[in-house]
Amino acid sequence: MTSLESATQPAADLDSLVVGVLGGTGDQGRGLAYRLAKAGQQVIIGSRTAERAEAAAAELGYGVRGADNAGCARRSDIVIVAVPWDGHAQTLTALRAELAGKIVVDCVNPLGFDKQGAYALKPAEGSAAEQAAALLPESRVTAAFHHLSAVLLQDRELDSIDTDVLVLGDQRAATDLVQALAGKIPGMRGVYAGRLRNAHQVEALVANLISVNRRYKAHAGLRITDV
Amino acid sequence: MTSLESATQPAADLDSLVVGVLGGTGDQGRGLAYRLAKAGQQVIIGSRTAERAEAAAAELGYGVRGADNAGCARRSDIVIVAVPWDGHAQTLTALRAELAGKIVVDCVNPLGFDKQGAYALKPAEGSAAEQAAALLPESRVTAAFHHLSAVLLQDRELDSIDTDVLVLGDQRAATDLVQALAGKIPGMRGVYAGRLRNAHQVEALVANLISVNRRYKAHAGLRITDV
Numbered sequence: 001m002t003s004l005e006s007a008t009q010p011a012a013d014l015d016s017l018v019v020g021v022l023g024g025t026g027d028q029g030r031g032l033a034y035r036l037a038k039a040g041q042q043v044i045i046g047s048r049t050a051e052r053a054e055a056a057a058a059e060l061g062y063g064v065r066g067a068d069n070a071g072c073a074r075r076s077d078i079v080i081v082a083v084p085w086d087g088h089a090q091t092l093t094a095l096r097a098e099l100a101g102k103i104v105v106d107c108v109n110p111l112g113f114d115k116q117g118a119y120a121l122k123p124a125e126g127s128a129a130e131q132a133a134a135l136l137p138e139s140r141v142t143a144a145f146h147h148l149s150a151v152l153l154q155d156r157e158l159d160s161i162d163t164d165v166l167v168l169g170d171q172r173a174a175t176d177l178v179q180a181l182a183g184k185i186p187g188m189r190g191v192y193a194g195r196l197r198n199a200h201q202v203e204a205l206v207a208n209l210i211s212v213n214r215r216y217k218a219h220a221g222l223r224i225t226d227v
Numbered sequence: 228m229t230s231l232e233s234a235t236q237p238a239a240d241l242d243s244l245v246v247g248v249l250g251g252t253g254d255q256g257r258g259l260a261y262r263l264a265k266a267g268q269q270v271i272i273g274s275r276t277a278e279r280a281e282a283a284a285a286e287l288g289y290g291v292r293g294a295d296n297a298g299c300a301r302r303s304d305i306v307i308v309a310v311p312w313d314g315h316a317q318t319l320t321a322l323r324a325e326l327a328g329k330i331v332v333d334c335v336n337p338l339g340f341d342k343q344g345a346y347a348l349k350p351a352e353g354s355a356a357e358q359a360a361a362l363l364p365e366s367r368v369t370a371a372f373h374h375l376s377a378v379l380l381q382d383r384e385l386d387s388i389d390t391d392v393l394v395l396g397d398q399r400a401a402t403d404l405v406q407a408l409a410g411k412i413p414g415m416r417g418v419y420a421g422r423l424r425n426a427h428q429v430e431a432l433v434a435n436l437i438s439v440n441r442r443y444k445a446h447a448g449l450r451i452t453d454v
Contacts, residue, residue: 118425206429208395220453224436
């Protein structure tokens, strides 16, 4: 039994698993890597070049390591996909072998921007997460961490981030594990929010949160009530 | 100046406006009518036949009146559309004249259901709200009240409902008024959440809340943090 198999049964020894963050030198990826490493998780950030990833990792501290994307995927048990939407399909296609057997957590929000602000793009597969699932048939694809403010994630004066993390996926063991991962970050709670076929609206809702942020000068997040 | 024009400038005398609820004999419509009337708003519920609407209105109390859909639309300043999605286009097309000049609040969630639960439908116009806007060029169309549990709305032992109401629309005066209307219901807060072009994901998110409700045996609602 690998560490991943044992973990996805009781989701108990999450602490022993390595979390990779593809796109880990971007704002969202860097912020997630920081929060997870600070919470005690082993984290490797991936970038196109190992040098860039290592430099960003050194800045983050908390034992974060850097590698090129392939190395990051290979050495991780759970791989968060935090790359820009326009490189999403290409990045995942190139990493199919390295991501086989891994839990993949897609947090990409396909958005367009114009004078009126942000709007949702609709991927042919339905959502970024469903595109990931189509490109990675041997991985267990989930979707989560869409609605986190990169500003708050990276704010070192902030110890806790008040938000729920909606977790989607078609395999209970995988969504349970990702919920537990989200719950390690102080203030966050992982909430199961449906199958991958309902990922589009969760990704697209970021366009609405951007409108909220503009109107209220906020870094809006979501809480689910009555849960 | 009509009462509507004066109200949409400072949104001050909301209390004097009449709120109509099309589909007011359904669970969602009945629940909204009850909450708004209890909060002191004048409410008329509409149904296909006046008799049915009047009977439901009498049950609700708090001065709620009933009328056929055309009468409801004609006598109201703000009209909430709470009809089933499959009658949405037909109902609105028939009421185009009665709804001219009114603020229309679409709260319809186009969903399909199968063995795996609920999933989002994508209207050709983009969303139910955008369909309403296309069919009602002389109305001011907003979208709101999508995520409310009909069970909680109708629970007479519950004095307060802990949730935010996302309000979307392209005209500030109209969204301000609908936010104020939502804010009249104890526990609720109206939060501006973008233009109508970003309504689809707000409507579709109900599929995710249904998954949340199944998993956690809850009546889930949303709160926006940091606002």
